[in-house]
Amino acid sequence: MKLSEGVEAAIHCAATLASLEDGATMPGAALAAQFGLSPSYLLKHLQALTAAGILESVPGPAGGYRLARPAERISLLDIVLAVEGPLPAFRCNEIRRNGPVRLPDSAYVKPCGINAAMLRAEKAWRAALAAEKLSAIVADFLSDADPRSVAAACAFVERHQRPQKPGSPKQ
Amino acid sequence: MKLSEGVEAAIHCAATLASLEDGATMPGAALAAQFGLSPSYLLKHLQALTAAGILESVPGPAGGYRLARPAERISLLDIVLAVEGPLPAFRCNEIRRNGPVRLPDSAYVKPCGINAAMLRAEKAWRAALAAEKLSAIVADFLSDADPRSVAAACAFVERHQRPQKPGSPKQ
DNA sequence: GGATGGTTACTCGGATAGGAGGTGTCCGAGTTCTAAGGG
């Protein structure tokens, strides 16, 4: 089992966008440069986040991406589900029915115990991810990370963010 | 993210082997027939379980597989790790270092907060999997599942298990 | 000087090739059971 590498990129980008001034945007190309990624490919994941309602996109010059809601209300689970899809990692194929003796469907109304156990474990995983808020990630970074790294990140944000246009308030 | 389909097969096979009489074995071909799987392919996963020390294999006629230790001491985590590998699902590629400004390595001695958060969530998942013992899975099946399904499973075990050979005690 | 229209450049969005890992299959090595032959 392996999570898509896009998850890492998506979380880093979301954390960077959370550091922007209120209403400001940042182009996808800038985010790609910040993390050494292919701009075209990063766009794919940013689109997924936009489709999931986590980000907003502003087209045209001075456009870019920004968070669609406060970082306190964005969890890592939201991002992971947006990139990886909503389906659970364990998908029961009901192989218990594929034996040589075919029982009627009425013998399988009770859910598969193995599937239930796997889903319980995945529920714990999702609960832990839901508890990890993007705001906490950013706060921890600002307080705990190396000062040089924090300074470089802040300088990058200051350099590439596009201030909110006065005439178009953030919805 | 998607778990390998072999995980489902491996758990079902392990649960079936847990229902065998003490020391008895069952060939991989019988397990494959029980779940409608390709024998050659199922062997691949059973070999992984054997390499992980969860199963034991007995070669030759009247051979097959059996649990290497009591079902109470086998968790779903053991099986998942044996099939999927021990690496965590989220693998940090340290893209935080790939920016245009290259800071010295000393600026990154603190672990990445995003990686830490993802690993915390995965730790919760693994803890939940470790709590799901194979013995409990089998017990729940015998008590809760449809009687017809239980009867069919027991009949299958009775039909295909190979009793322990008197002269070669289980190690 | 101010308003207006066209041009330009920048942004995101979706459709299109390439590659790694899981899926499925095959054949070979090893071991035990069986049965025939000899004592």
Added chain:
DNA sequence: CCCTTAGAACTCGGACACCTCCTATCCGAGTAACCATCC
């Protein structure tokens, strides 16, 4: 009747193609800023 021995059949184990999904890339649609022109 018992032991020995050769054969055969069944088992697991590892090596080889195929296929799906993730990775990576390109080009097109749309929009806002900019600038030249006109009033």
